[in-house]
Amino acid sequence: MTTPIPHTALTRRHLFQLLGLGAGTAALAACAPSAGGSAGTAATGGGAKTDFAFSSWSLTEETAAPAIQSLLGAYGDDNGVSIEEVSYPYNEYISQLTLQVQGGQFTGAAHVDVAWLGSLAALGKLQDLGPLAEGVDYTEAGLTAAQFDGVQYGLPWNIGAIGLVTNSAMLAKAGVDEFPVTIDDFTTALTKIKKLGDGVIPYAASTKAAQLKDILIWMETFGSPLLDGSTVTIGDDASVEAVTWYKELYDKGLIAPDVDRFDARSLFAQGRTPIYDDAIVGRDAVVTESPDKDLAGKLAAQSRPVLAAGDTPRALVWGGAIAVVDGEGAETAADFARWVTSDPDAAREYFEERGLPPATESALALPEVAADEFGAQFSERITATATSNPFWAYPQYAQIESAIAEQVQAVLVGSKDAKSAMAHAGETAQGLID
């Protein structure tokens, strides 16, 4: 993860371009403070520690809660403060948090998916954590992922990517010894896997609307930039080809209907699919859910196939950051955010509990972390070339993604052809951005 990422620079430049556009829109919308304008700057100084609130979707989740709560407990005890826990289900988290922040109900530290930073920052209540990040050896990729409009709105906690996770034993059984490098070879390999029979789904790609946005990374693989400046390019040949290809896989039964990330994990755990898209966070789930006790040893991370050999494999940045919402307790919350994301002991404990990659160089160098083969493989083959979704730069990104997903779904179920569906998706997305 130490190598600078080629694509992120481009993304950042885009973000700067968008800044102008954002300001324009803001002026047009006649809204009082422009996005981020009223954001305070985190104080790095001392001062008495106060109680604060911490929100995370993981706080009530059976599998994740103990690890986080133990960190909260440790910080609370060390500093003599009590931390109020706030939690919403993952799927509703950002809407609920938005309501709470906007209504002034929530202040403090908030665990966020990096995709959400744009929406939250638009509320104008996030602190600039740039000064806090100074002197901490956060990875370049982590820092970039937790920025919006060039401002460090989040401190990176666990930054990784979403890529292809495979079951190497199953692949070998199907006669796929080398993971395919090009899309054509990939399609051929899927056909081979299909021959395993027994209801095996060669590639448990997302086909339910919730995660159909996974298609975006394939569009990029086919050569569509998605967004060029402020022009949505969906509808171009590359995006149409990607969707046509997806539809072909769907019709041939190489990918299956009614699959979202949860389903894919379950299918993978059951040994009914050898390939699916996931981030490292899914590892625990598939391993503990599987009747195959050796599954952990069969896991492999693979680079996404490319259009022509030699292209850079695409992957989507995915990860968690901690943002600080201005207001009561914000100062201590910011201190907590820095501690939890950078303290070596905290990082070690959290890694051991959840297996998520930390976001500082020193934590990545910890022996426990370095010993994680799958994790290392994942970083090298997937995270290294990961880029952000360009739509994240817009507060409306969720609406954009679901508009695209709906059109792709229409193609999959055969109610629209790829060309007109993508043209429509592009128009809708453009309309949302303008």
Added chain:
Amino acid sequence: MTVSEVHTTKHTESQQAPRRLSDGQFAVLLLLPGVALLAGVVLYPLVAALVTAFFEQSLVIPGRTFVGLQNIVDVLQGDFLRLLGQTLVFTVGTTVLPFVVGFALALALNTKIRGAKVLRGLMLIPWLVPGVVVSFLWMWIFNANYGVMNALLETLGLVDGPQAWLAQPGTAMGAVILAKTWQSFPWMMVMLLAGLQTVPGELHEAAEMDGAGTVRRFLAITLPHLKGIVGLVLLLEFIWNFQHFDIIYVLTGGGPAGATQTFATAVYETAFHGFDLGRAGALGLLWMVLLMGLVVVYVRFSEKGEER
């Protein structure tokens, strides 16, 4: 139970001892708590939300701009008609189907078959399982890749290979309606059972002595007697289902490709995931206009039907 004449007795001022409030004032006073709740929880928020229809307003960006009818035009040019159609299919389906199931069960459990009492109790369970769980249970049952529905149907030889019930536009709405039916048939059953028990037994006996068959007696005695309750449950179900949200949202999220999207889920998606309050308000406004039409027609119709 013949009580219709009771309605005709009216309070008149002459019957009244000297009091501070007139009957009319007292009647209004009784309405107040309910009216206050309706005004605060429904009316005011409704009006406030409808006003946003004329603004470009986001949940995340402070401030708003007046845009006139732009949002409404956008919605109308979008998939408004499709939404309307789907909303009606869902509403009618989830009103009629639970009614049929609930009525059939009520009739069956009103006979003297063994275990009727226990069954009546057991049948309440679907209604009492927390609503979201109903969605998850049916999502679990209908799942294309590991659901029990496919396994059952395949064993019975009714389907050829697993079907993606929730992922095909042709079956998704049916699946959603079935799940909602499962949740709401128990209360239909309870209401109709209550109705059935008020049907005077002697009417049936008399009819039977006259040689009327079961079906005839059902049509001539039972049904007319149940008119009131049947009308009420159908009306209430229609009203509730028209704006029902939870089950669709959790089960399909409105998909696949928008095939199960109704007004209720579309409004939520637009406001809470798209953050677009203006458009959500426009959807609501159009919905409201449609409803007003319906209500006016209904009230006219029912007032003409019975002057009481």
Added chain:
Amino acid sequence: MSATTQLPATPPSGRAPAATTAPAPAPAPRRRRAALRSERPGVRLAAWVTVVVCGGFGLLPVYWLLATALTPRDQVFAYPPRLFPAAPTLDAFAALASNEQLFVYLRNSVVVSVITAVLSVLVSAYMGYSFSKFRYRGRRSLMYLVLASQMFPQALLLVTLYSVFSAYGLLNTYTALVLSFTTFTLPLCVWMLKGFFDTIPDELVEAARVDGASRLRIIHSIVLPLAAPGLIAAGLFAFVRGWNDFIFALTLAGPDKQTLPPGLVNTFIGEASTAWPELMAASLVVSLPVAIAFIALQKYLVGGLTAGAVKG
């Protein structure tokens, strides 16, 4: 098809006082039995077929809920699914016992639903009484407006309600939930109770007035006791409304006061996986006490309605 067979076995208690004053004559039990004996085999068969088909529809999913709850975590996703869990386990149930947060959700659900039920019955009773015993212009239109008020998209109300409750400091309190749910139960309860009050003879009310009882007193000490079964039935329906809601509970209740529906999602539908056995086990455990309570109060559900809503 005899329609009255259950009455002798479970006389809805509320009918007794009403029956003494209402003209409806109670037929002698002996004659009813005679009617029963004549129930034809065809009718019985039809009844059984209905029970098997519709009952199966009602209960098979419940069975599947139970079967899933008993399946070990690593076998839940096996295909084809086993109709009878091969190695049933109580692990999922055991896991619940140690989850304190679930009990918080359960408590919140019970508190919210019970208060909603009580408040709803009270408010609806006043409203229903006004609709039933007084005549004024716009009465009927208002009754339909009460019904129609529930046809609006509640998601739309949510955004404004959120800021209203926020302004009054009621966010993250039981109050916000209770007020919302009570309002949403009004149409059903008002209409049910209005029907119930219709069956209470006006003469009774008049007699009390002649004796000098105040109008409020008449309501509280004469009408409401007579309507007790109807009130209980209305209360049970209102309870379910609060018990089942997801989106209002999620949005208005905040983390501390969240009820079971969002709570269950929060706990078992994770970022990475869905804990199906635990989710199903938890659903069963929390539904069971309510189901038992409802079965115990069944006679009110049916009996309370008998005299009331049916006349609506």
